[in-house]
Amino acid sequence: MSESNPSLRERHRTRTLTEIHQAALELVGECGYGDTAVDAIAERAGVSRRTFFNYYPSKEAAVLGTTEPRISDAARERFLDPATGDEFARTVRLFMDVLRDATGPPELTARRHELVENNPELKRRVGMHITTVESLVVSMVVEHSAHGTTPRSEETSHAFVLLAGAVIKFAFRTNTHLATTLDDDAVQLALDHAIGVFRTALKEIS
Incomplete structure (x- = not known):
């Protein structure tokens, strides 16, 4: 954001x-x-x-x-602030912030989606863009983990971020209006719900 x-x-x-x-x-x-x-x-x-x-x-x-993904000062501060949620919830939000900052305005989403669906090269570019966002978020999570009380490996941090990406994908697929909304509260509410669903699912398989 x-x-x-x-x-x-x-x-x-x-x-x-x-x-x-x-x-x-x-x-x-x-x-x-x-x-x-x-x-x-x-x-x-x-x-x-x-x-x-x-x-x-x-x-x-x-x-x-799409522009070069970056972590804004606001996104960094929110991720590092324990008051905004546990580490996984903050990672989901960081991923969302970076992705939205590096993507065109929500009101043009429908037109972008139509073009991507009709052009394989653009679809490939979208995949590459999301991978770049993932890598940036992984680097931030690894850096944060290294200074924490229980550091995790880069491999585990990568899995952590991929799971965060899956939460976002689930939230947007089950709330299709989110792709075109500017309502940050609505996005956060949907992300919180999706995180809860994933926590329940992971408990069932653990």
Whole structure:
């Protein structure tokens, strides 16, 4: 998630990312994915080719609205704060925060989903993007574990994060409206419910 009070620079960055992403979606809808060029996207968005590449590394990224995953200060603080939940719940939220920060706005989700379903290359790119998010979250969990009272191995931390990703996938599949909502409370409520379901399931097989 973005910080609650983003700076003017951050707001400008978010607005430009969205404008380029929206232009890419419009052009792909009009011309098809293969016939849409970076220059055309930049022109539609009202930016230079150089500015385009300052915001997105490729046409695929602009169409998907994906940026390089990062852990914001707000996401880091929430993950490190024991008052926000136990470590697994905080890991789920960290994964969600990083994923949403590195993905286009929720209101354009339906259009992105339609393009991905009709283009195998974009589907592959989405998978690569999620894997990159996973790796970043794993590194944070490993770092945090190393300073804890019961450090875990990198392998176990990776499994921990993959399970967190499964919780998110379950929450969004059972609450399809979440993909397009800006209501953070609704997202958190669904994640909390999904975590509870997984805890119950894991008890049954342990």
